[in-house]
Amino acid sequence: MGITNVFADSGVTTGPDFGMNLVFIVIMFGVLYFMMIRPQLKRQKEQKAMLEALSKGDEVVAAGILGKIVEIDSNYVRLEVAKGVIVQIQRGAVGTLLPKGTIQ
Numbered sequence: 330m331g332i333t334n335v336f337a338d339s340g341v342t343t344g345p346d347f348g349m350n351l352v353f354i355v356i357m358f359g360v361l362y363f364m365m366i367r368p369q370l371k372r373q374k375e376q377k378a379m380l381e382a383l384s385k386g387d388e389v390v391a392a393g394i395l396g397k398i399v400e401i402d403s404n405y406v407r408l409e410v411a412k413g414v415i416v417q418i419q420r421g422a423v424g425t426l427l428p429k430g431t432i433q
Contacts, residue, residue: 369388379426388427391418 367402383406387398396408399415406423408416 332355335366380420380423382421383423383426388432389423390425390427391422392424394418395427 385398395412396410398406399409400407404420405417406420410416
């Protein structure tokens, strides 16, 4: 009438599968590597190559300042930002190499 049958549990409980957790962690590391780490390494490599290839007469942007390289050594670059105005900056501060003829 109001009584229902109750069956005993087998007592076996299953927890999270360690293998699936490990697969998930490996997949997440792969996504992180290909979406964040690898592009950053590529940008750093391109920036280093650009800094090594700088030469006299190149037009560059350094910290928002446009200038033409008039002298360069291993650590510093001297930019002509206006006629007769020369600014000395660190070589690593150069952000972008502009195409020739950009600065008039």
